Amino acid sequence: MGRVDDKVALITGGARGLGEATGRLMAREGATVVLTDILDDDGKALAESIQSEGGMAEYIRQDVTDEDQWDELISDITSRHGRIDVVVNNAGVVHDATVEDTTLEAWRHVNAVNSEAVFLGTRAAIKAMKDQDPQGGSIVNISSVAGLVGIDNLAAYNASKGAVRLFSKSAALHVAQSGYNIRVNSVHPSYTWTPMVQHLGDNTGDRDAFFDALGEAHPLGRPGVPMDIAYGVIYLASDESTWVTGSELVIDGGLTAR
Ligand SMILES: NC(=O)c1ccc[n+]([C@@H]2O[C@H](COP(=O)([O-])OP(=O)(O)OC[C@H]3O[C@@H](n4cnc5c(N)ncnc54)[C@H](O)[C@@H]3O)[C@@H](O)[C@H]2O)c1
Numbered sequence: 001m002g003r004v005d006d007k008v009a010l011i012t013g014g015a016r017g018l019g020e021a022t023g024r025l026m027a028r029e030g031a032t033v034v035l036t037d038i039l040d041d042d043g044k045a046l047a048e049s050i051q052s053e054g055g056m057a058e059y060i061r062q063d064v065t066d067e068d069q070w071d072e073l074i075s076d077i078t079s080r081h082g083r084i085d086v087v088v089n090n091a092g093v094v095h096d097a098t099v100e101d102t103t104l105e106a107w108r109h110v111n112a113v114n115s116e117a118v119f120l121g122t123r124a125a126i127k128a129m130k131d132q133d134p135q136g137g138s139i140v141n142i143s144s145v146a147g148l149v150g151i152d153n154l155a156a157y158n159a160s161k162g163a164v165r166l167f168s169k170s171a172a173l174h175v176a177q178s179g180y181n182i183r184v185n186s187v188h189p190s191y192t193w194t195p196m197v198q199h200l201g202d203n204t205g206d207r208d209a210f211f212d213a214l215g216e217a218h219p220l221g222r223p224g225v226p227m228d229i230a231y232g233v234i235y236l237a238s239d240e241s242t243w244v245t246g247s248e249l250v251i252d253g254g255l256t257a258r
Pocket of ligand 1: 038
């Protein structure tokens, strides 16, 4: 028996990185996985790869910042698959700049993708989950350790991820008090070796040295790998966590314990 058997799960930013690992794991554990992204080639190839391993997956193009696309996407999923049980608001972008070096344009873009779109996705998910039979679902919003502690060169990213943390608690309280049987939680990974973090490494001029420095920065001696985070997400998505809502799952190799 799989941990998310028969569940229909949407994963945004699902073409690569943490979204890819989460999609692969959820499909392996019995979910029908809908991956969305703006990287169509990667997304299609991943869905085909999951299918070739016997999993149920499909790719749909979605820009998470587009409000209208959210309603279309969720009604497409519910009409074809009957329901939606899990929404992982995972799509994100990083901008490595201090407050002094951040343009208003960059600030708005980072906050549109990382924060505003999490609001759009959570709201759209609630609308569908509260009206289906049986009612309910799990919404997992990917924040970051940058939603917990300050990082000098991630000004806009810090703001966007901090917003996800408290917004998720607000939504969790609302849906609990409304009796919708919906849970909302946030996940807070530290530096995990994905294309996003590799890009940060490239910006330092020495990706390998950056990798080594990340190892030294974490008490457990290494940066994360995508499956470290996917295992946390699937716990929150599954019925193993039916009494968990409004919580923040920190997966950080001990970084914020100091
Ligand atoms: N990798 C880490 O160390 C780390 C740590 C903490 C939090 N996170 C968060 O985890 C999530 C996944 O990050 P990742 O490391 O896998 O990054 P990634 O860059 O490898 O993947 C992010 C995905 O989001 C997609 N995306 C970006 N803008 C989009 C948009 N407007 N609409 C739809 N999709 C869009 C990208 O195309 C990409 O496929 C992000 O929210 C990120 O902030 C990552």
